[in-house]
Each structure stands twice: as C-alpha cells, then as structure tokens.
Amino acid sequence: MAPARRKMRNTASCAVLAVILGVTCRQTTFTTTSQRSKLLVVLDLDETLLHASLCKDESMSWLPPRFWQPKIDFEATGKGLVVDLGEEVPLFVSLRPGALNFVSWLKSREDIDLAVYTAGTEPYAKQTLKKLGLEGCPALFREECVPFGLPITKDLRKLREDLTRVVLVDNSAKSFWLQPENGLLVCDWDGTNASDQELDRVKDNLLQLLDMDDVRPALRRKPPDAPGDAVDLRLVIIAVALGCWLVSQSQ
C-alpha cells in the first residue's frame, strides 16, 4: 500500500475511533444523567401544611392554638389524637399560608415525585389530601409509622429503597430518627400566623436539592442525642410500652 494511501487509511481509522469514543462518552454521560431518579419529596401534613383544631367558637379563644384557631378553611372528622382511642370528633382545619401554591408547584415539576407520610389516621388524612389537591398521591398514614403503627417516627424505605434522592419535609424532628440525613425540618405552624412564609423557604431549599445526585450531605442534621431529643426518647419508651400493652390486650 502506498504511504500516502496508508496514511489516509490510518487517519480515517482514527477519525472513526474518535467518533466511536466520542459517542460512547456522550452516551455514558447521558446515561448517568438519565439514570438519576426524580427527587422524591415526602410531605408531612399536620403543622407542616395545615393545622387542625378541636374548636372554632371564638368564646374559646383563650384556649391554646391546638384547640382553637381564628381562621377555618374546612371541617373534617378525626378519631383519636394520640393512639387512635376515642370517638370521632369534628376537626376545624386551616391550611398553612402558601400550602396550595406549594403543592401546585410540586405537582408541576417533572423532576419531582411526590408522596405523603403522615402520623394522622387514614380517614382524617384523606379528607385533607383532597383539600390540598393531593388525592391520588402515594400516601402512608399512621398505620405505617414505626414502631407498631404508633405516630412516633417514619421509615422512608417504605416509599423508596434508595434514599439518595429522598427528602422528608416535616415539622417534627422525631420523624427523622431512622433517616436523619433525609429530613428537611420546617417550623411548626399552629394556625395563628397568617403571614407565615415557611413554605417559600422550603421551596428554595428543594430547588437547591434538585440537581444533587445525593441530597443527604446537604440535609445532614445535628445528631439525635441533643437534650431536646433525650426528653422525646422517654416518650418513645412510654409509647412503645403502651403499644405492647395494646397489642397484648387485642389478642
């Protein structure tokens, strides 16, 4: 083969190889991006997106906000406030300022999967999901809290095994005990602050998480042995003992 022709052939081979390598590299990059799962945003309900009170009568306004609040968006019925004991009672529910817009924004994002995880009972929570526009959304209720369905903490692996791109938006630090690096803590909303803007802050934080392959380093929190949590641990022990007692009584 003539040197010039051999040179041309080698050059062509190199070009083909470069194209193949280039395509392979681009495919690898594209595959990595496309394989990244959507950010799973798990929403708590009570004191995060809404607040439910037992009374709407203004004559009862001397009561703490848990029992009375000035603005009611809708009525629901609830049964039991702690461990599902007691009769059904009317509950007066207020939506947190910005809650509807926040949910609407989450639903509009194609890079976000949405779920709900609440310590509320299913019949009560389903009424609130409808009002928030979250009906049909994957949801876990009190029965899926741990341990034994008690409203103590939440196990995100019930929603997704891989937790690299999962964030639980919750007002209770206790909810993060099993997966503390997946928690985005929000301030309690007790139904009284009409100018609350906490959900705007949550939205900004979620926007920052969207492009992260692993959101956990950014969400890393203080260790669960802080003084406040030590008190809660005693409550857990009491609740577990109560749960065991209830189980033994039901058998």
Ligand SMILES: [Mg+2]
């Ligand atoms: Mg809550």
